[in-house]
């Protein structure tokens with residue numbers, strides 16, 4: 001059975017508009033940097049294992065690839081008008097107010113982007129004086145210069161898209177310039193009006209990065225601290241050694257998603273689970289959970305499977321909003337399913353054995369998956385019955401998808417063999433996914449599809465990395481103003497019961513999950529909570545499972561909820577509407593988090609069993 | 613001037629909260645605050661809250677922080693030549709030698725820092741680098757079959773390992789533990805204190821009892837912050853920092869033994885060295901000094917260190 005994959009997005013490849021040559025050139029550079037990020041670690045593996053040498057600063061080069069992909073991808077997203085945004089308030093306004101509202105939101109976003117460009121310029125100037133080298137005699141600041149350029153380009157593109165006529169655009173630019181001048185004049189008094197303005201613009205549809213970046217700018221300015229701290233945080237995030245795994249796994253997921261993998265996998269899952277009651281919901285939950293656990297990127301699951309699972313659910317007259325909720329929430333389950341990347345990252349940061357962490361996650365992941373399946377079955381219209389599938393079809397389905405079902409072996413076989421690092425595993429997985437979809441299944445054409453898929457992946461990753469960097473800037477303010485430290489001190493002095501502590505911990509983690517992405521949360525929050533947890537007698541392994549279970553909720557809560565963003569993209573709904581659609585799932589998974597929290601044996605039983 | 617403007621000092625360190633390092637910094641801050649006068653204050657960000665050491669230096673450059681307690685990892689970001697001391701394996705035999713050479717070289721190193729915009733307040737140590745390995749190893753040749761960790765941010769360590777005939781694998785520090793577990797690397801050169809904190813002794817339970825190279829650190833502030841202080845504030849800070857440095861150095865020396873003892877309790881096996889073996893190691897390391905001099909360490913710095921060492925040894 002030959003499947004015809006439908007593109008998730010028709011990424012721009014048209015030769016229209018005044019600037020099309022420049023735009024296509026931009027797309028090519030983005031794809032080339034992504035390609036280099038895949039190849040560089042793989043060349044490094046070869047050189048290391050065959051010749052016992054390596055590329056000078058290979059890891060550093062890949063990390064700066066993330067910086068480039070992040071800024072360039074975000075600039076492309078701005079060009080296409082696809083920077084992630086929260087608010088849908090503008091569309092609820094009376095018609096004559098809609099255009100001014102949009103222009104106001106654009107003006108605030110433009111002022112913030114321009115301020116970030118200016119702050120980045122200051123950061124790069126200081127770094128240039130520092131005189132560090134990237135590799136092969138190339139100064140570090142050359143790579144860092146992509147930040148002021150990127151923010152400036154984003155500011156320009158926000159202005160371009162703010163109106164149809166030159167006059168409308170001029171009004172936006174004038175308004176942005178006015179805001180800039182006001183902010184300069186206000187000095188350290190900028191904080192309160194700045195925060196209000198930024199929130200208001202967000203509600204009217206300004207991009208998410210602007211909310212976090214604008215808030216961080218206002219807060220840093222209020223304390224008389226250098227604004228260059230925000231680009232520095234963005235830089236610090238993008239060059240984090242663990243971060244390249246995100247674009248690389250996303251790229252792997254994109255090759256699979258745009259190839260025929262979703263069709264082949266859905267066939268396998270329907271053959272295996274189709275006969276059960278509520279089978280459409282069961283297949284949805286299991287498939288999204290599985291897809292996320294082996295690509296490591298929950299968002300790609302939504303993009304890849306959303307378009308296939310929605311018709312499946314619609315076929316049994318599943319309510320549309322409940323269907324969106326189920327797909328969006330199911331895609332976060334993979335976080336706890338071994339061998340998911342967050343489990344490994346937590347084990348590393350909390351200094352726990354990786355295998356213990358993976359074992360501990362098995363039963364909690366099953367509990368969370370079961371709970372969501374029960375919700376799904378309950379909401380599925382009763383009279384719909386499942387498919388009947390014979391054994392021959394099951395075997396044929398598994399055989400057809402065997403190369404894709406083998407991906408976990410590639411990903412974790414590499415790690416277990418002692419030949420590769422986690423980042424290199426991600427590169428290996430991306431290359432494998434590319435190879436099977438282009439060469440073995442021939443679902444993607446090297447010339448027609450691959451550049452389009454890579455540009456699309458870069459656009460998406462860029463938009464997200466921009467948000468993550470701005471979120472880190474915001475978090476840095478909390479650290480700088482010693483708010484996090486005061487909270488930690490307060491916890492240790494005012495809470496005595498471990499039960500109360502665990503409840504408070506869940507509330508705090510819910511808040512963390514609301515504002516931070518899972519990877520920076522693991523990096524920033526783990527070192528903070530592990531010692532406090534130990535003081536209350538909580539096993540770091542159990543604490544990790546509680547933490548990651550909360551992060552599953554964080555995928556589904558605004559303002560920084562990755563799955564909400566992806567689902568908003570995929571289903572063409574405002575983020576706010578998707579957020580309402582996942583509320584029932586959030587309640588059910590919240591109950592799961594409490595179960596995991598107050599029943600330590602669920603996490604610790606398997607590791608203890610194996611230890612004895 | 614008698615009435616200087618209030619100064620806010622913001623220092624970053626990787627040292628944990630309430631550790632000895634944190635406590636002596638707080639003590640120093642209190643003494644300085646009194647001398648500097650009303651409205652002045654000091655904030656210490658512990659546990660790497662403001663990022664790793666290179667991030668701390670970047671934050672000093674933009675003015676978000678104005679000082680830090682740094683190891684060579686951060687100091688080399690300011691002035692690369694500072695890593696010379698630990699780029700010469702088995703050059704020093706004990707702390708007394710390190711102290712002697714450092715005292716002699718201080719004026720010239722501190723001048724370099726001053727020219728780059730930083731004032732070095734005091735020097736500290738973070739211990740000796742030792743080899744932690746998956747299998748026991750005694751002779752220099754025993755390590756040739758093993759893959760050795762080198763930090764991705766320190767290419768010259770890679771050069772040294774290659775020159776010795778070893779198989780270096782360049783990784784990020786966050787990769788060390790999983791890489792040891794899977795066999796991607798077999799040996800990690802690390803200070804016992806760091807090895808204990810990062811639990812290297814689990815997958816790499818053998819430690820060779822050989823002090824490979826010293827890891828040094830320093831307390832620095834930006835010249836901008838320094839120049840804003842009153843003369844009384846400057847003097848008090850220098851004195852308080854010197855006494856803080858003494859306490860930290862004394863502590864680092866105890867820490868090495870304490871960390872080793874703690875790891876032995878958890879199953880670490882120490883591979884002892886006879887004087888003959890130690891001599892074999894020193895000959896082995898000396899074999900690559902010509903490759904280090906003039907390439908990895910400036911020739912004049914290398915000669916200076918050698919001269920001071922000869923001077924110290926002849927006096928004893």
Ligand code: NA
Pocket residue numbers: 513514515516553554555556557558559560561562
């Ligand atoms: Na969230």
Ligand code: NA
Pocket residue numbers: 512513514515516517518554555556560561562
């Ligand atoms: Na989140």
